[in-house]
Amino acid sequence: MKLLIVEDEPVIARRIRRLSGLILGDRLEQVTVSNTLESGLAHLEKDEIDLLLLDLNLNGASGFDLLETIVARPFHTIIISAYTDKAIRAFEYGVLDFVPKPFNQDRLAQAFGRLEPGSVPSNGQVRYLAVQKRGRHVLFDIQDLTYIKGAGVYSELHFQDQSVEIHNKSLDALARLLPGHFDRIHKSYIVNSTLVRELAVASGGKYSAILKDGTDLPISRARYRELRKKWGD
Incomplete structure (x- = not known):
């Protein structure tokens, strides 16, 4: 380090x-x-x-x-x-x-x-994520986030207005910063749970979270039972 x-x-x-x-x-x-x-x-x-x-x-x-x-x-x-x-x-x-x-x-x-994987996340007071654009830093309110998708050492920030921004922190790093209503549902996805409409199980045992805007995100088998209990579905 x-x-x-x-x-x-x-x-x-x-x-x-x-x-x-x-x-x-x-x-x-x-x-x-x-x-x-x-x-x-x-x-x-x-x-x-x-x-x-x-x-x-x-x-x-x-x-x-x-x-x-x-x-x-x-x-x-x-x-x-x-x-x-x-x-x-x-x-x-x-x-x-x-x-x-x-x-x-x-x-x-x-x-x-707090740097360790699986550690207790921060106290959830973070309000913004900053994205570097054209040589300057632009702050985005995390409450406008729908979900985050891992992209190697970077992350894709997907917003409720359908815009997408690239963040320099990995999904693991962001997971340690976000408030409790942002849940890791898959190795590649974090979702704003306030925007989840329902959980779905497809043939073949594939699990997913259906968002209010119709977006379908995968849920890992290991996380499905825990999320169902947490979200009260």
Whole structure:
């Protein structure tokens, strides 16, 4: 795992780096520390990372300026900040977790744990997904989503107005961010369950979710029984 820490206080940056090594062990491949927004962004422009650990106040500069710039990138972001009143705004931009200062190893480990497949999803406060279009980032309200289809390392966002956008995060990554009414119904699909009209079983034991607009999406055999119970069908 490649880690970027953007933190202007050297003592805290060293502590984050040390605890990250203890928590991640051999999984930690590379750690870079930047003490300004500018140097952090410069690193992101030339190097790939898996996880950003970001402070929100760097020598008077706002971490949100960086967060808004990289919101559509394929890596995850964890905020580490004393400004807990900014947590809701941060979650709206799709951060994986908000770790308040002061913090200990257990709390940081809990945040890292959200990276694991099958981990507890975020608190569902994310409101937008950002898509990079023509050199700028466009925010889309997740409540306008109908479903998401996996497309390798990318995802197709299908909206209620029939438009489709490409997101740089994988389906697995998005699944950890979305609110509870977005359900993984298949290895390749996440659906907005508020838009499901009914469940269907075709000949040959093929399961599907029929949406209110008539869209037919496949449901895996392993997920069908759980979804039927959850949706009360």
